[in-house]
Amino acid sequence: MMQCPSCARPSEPRLTCPQCGAPLGVELDLFAALGLPHKLVLDSRELERIYHETGRRIHPDRFASATPAVRQASLKSTALLTRAYRTLRDPVARGRYWLELMDEKLAENNQRVPADLAELVFEVQEQLGELRGARNGNANSLGAAMKARRAELEEIVNTTQEELERNFARWDSGAGERQDLVNELKSALSTIAYVRTLTRDVDRALDSATADIKTN
Ligand SMILES: [Zn+2]
Helix, strand or coil: CEECCCCCCEECCCCECCCCCCECCCCCCHHHHCCCCCCCCCCHHHHHHHHHHHHHHHCHHHHCCCCHHHHHHHHHHHHHHHHHHHHHHCHHHHHHHHHHHCCCCCCHHHHCCCHHHHHHHHHHHHHHHHHHCCCHHHHHHHHHHHHHHHHHHHHHHHHHHHHHHHHHHHHHHCCCCHHHHHHHHHHHHHHHHHHHHHHHHHHHHHHHHHHHHHHC
């Protein structure tokens, strides 16, 4: 139990005091900060509603004339609420945070190519090399091929995000071995991280190829 800095009554650690509604300013896990159970499948509209409603109730402007302890609590709780909302509304960030809660981490070898992507990555790297070395004449067709490849990468991210959603549902239902779920989650998150990086490389190469065509 803790003491509410506003009404001084005892409360469980939570975002706001159940007695007077003032922010308590305590550190909480991000699900608890939004008053949510530890479930991975989230309704994004509900999440947004909670964020805005709670945000209004604990906003520092409302406590401008309160004691320093209450003002401090308002700032802390508002920052926590924002961090919770931003992390949990994004499935990838939510998955990463979940691993943290499970005391698991994406390996530092996150930069290593996921095995099932190795061939694709190799092809994309080759294409990138050709595009970077291209002269005006064939830059256009190479660029078109690269754009097709980019769409393919985007499709992989979409499919993997669907996998991620299915993994979330399995965690919530309590079905499946914990270690299997952890491995599945890690694999989906590394694939997304890796393909996103690759997509940025492709975009950069496409941008500079387009710039070259314009200037020459
Ligand atoms: Zn209170």
